[in-house]
Amino acid sequence: MSENIPFPVGELPHPAREELILSQVLFALSDPARLAIVSQLVEGPLDMARCYLTDPTIAKSTKSHLMRVLREAGVIRNEPKGRGRTLSLRREDLDYRFPGLLDAILSSAPSGERLDLT
Amino acid sequence: MSENIPFPVGELPHPAREELILSQVLFALSDPARLAIVSQLVEGPLDMARCYLTDPTIAKSTKSHLMRVLREAGVIRNEPKGRGRTLSLRREDLDYRFPGLLDAILSSAPSGERLDLT
DNA sequence: GAAATTGTTCGAAAATAATCGAACAATAAC
DNA sequence: GTTATTGTTCGATTATTTTCGAACAATTTC
Numbered sequence: 001m002s003e004n005i006p007f008p009v010g011e012l013p014h015p016a017r018e019e020l021i022l023s024q025v026l027f028a029l030s031d032p033a034r035l036a037i038v039s040q041l042v043e044g045p046l047d048m049a050r051c052y053l054t055d056p057t058i059a060k061s062t063k064s065h066l067m068r069v070l071r072e073a074g075v076i077r078n079e080p081k082g083r084g085r086t087l088s089l090r091r092e093d094l095d096y097r098f099p100g101l102l103d104a105i106l107s108s109a110p111s112g113e114r115l116d117l118t
Numbered sequence: 119m120s121e122n123i124p125f126p127v128g129e130l131p132h133p134a135r136e137e138l139i140l141s142q143v144l145f146a147l148s149d150p151a152r153l154a155i156v157s158q159l160v161e162g163p164l165d166m167a168r169c170y171l172t173d174p175t176i177a178k179s180t181k182s183h184l185m186r187v188l189r190e191a192g193v194i195r196n197e198p199k200g201r202g203r204t205l206s207l208r209r210e211d212l213d214y215r216f217p218g219l220l221d222a223i224l225s226s227a228p229s230g231e232r233l234d235l236t
Numbered sequence: 237g238a239a240a241t242t243g244t245t246c247g248a249a250a251a252t253a254a255t256c257g258a259a260c261a262a263t264a265a266c
Numbered sequence: 267g268t269t270a271t272t273g274t275t276c277g278a279t280t281a282t283t284t285t286c287g288a289a290c291a292a293t294t295t296c
Contacts, residue, residue: 127244127245167241167242178243178244179244182243182245185243185244198243200242202241202242202243203242203244
């Protein structure tokens with residue numbers, strides 16, 4: 001009985017580069033847990049299972065929600081990969097729309113939220 | 119009957135430069151109305167009465183609250199001046215703590231929220 | 237000093253956002 | 267095919283934010 005097919009859960013919707021809204025990006029990055037996620041993605045794409053949260057007691061549905069906020073703001077990409085997901089930073093799009101913003105934020109981020117950039 | 123003297127309302131508390139927290143700043147700037155206020159302050163200090171909101175129907179207590187969020191995040195200064203208040207951007211402190219951040223945000227802000235910078 | 241101006245604080249109501257567990261979906265492993 | 271793994275969605279709950287009007291405070295103007 002397939003009624004109410006909401007979404008095929010596989011490919012998720014991502015805003016186009018031109019649709020990114022500054023306020024939404026700032027809001028997404030204004031949460032320490034979300035910013036910490038972004039910091040982990042600076043080095044490159046990451047399997048979601050290998051993307052750790054500052055608070056390990058958080059429910060997986062909450063983790064999923066954090067990713068959703070980042071994705072809907074256009075900060076990260078979330079793609080199916082095997083039985084899991086690959087997360088990646090939309091650096092080009094962010095730099096194109098908001099030049100210097102990501103760098104400024106990442107270089108100001110608390111050290112606990114920043115990886116080694118040497 | 120002076121009980122419960124909460125605050126002399128005059129000088130309001132401002133966080134010190136070292137106390138500014140990135141997440142709080144980003145959150146404060148993630149609201150379009152608040153960002154618009156900040157954009158008006160780029161040109162210099164402004165009497166609060168001359169600081170306009172995008173939505174003119176907003177209550178004065180709400181306007182006051184918007185200013186409070188910006189002040190408590192350390193984005194603006196709010197000082198008594200005559201019977202009103204003078205608002206100013208804490209640019210030096212922000213630039214010191216979060217280099218490039220304010221510029222990146224302001225130059226990416228929607229045109230309706232940005233003044234002429236020529 | 238009385239009235240007008242400007243803006244803060246307080247308390248309550250409304251709107252948003254965060255969080256969780258349970259149910260579901262998709263792939264992988266067996 | 268069955269089970270395990272990984273992560274999304276849904277619905278409910280809680281927490282945080284926003285908004286407002288009323289009351290109050292400080293200053294200016296009269």
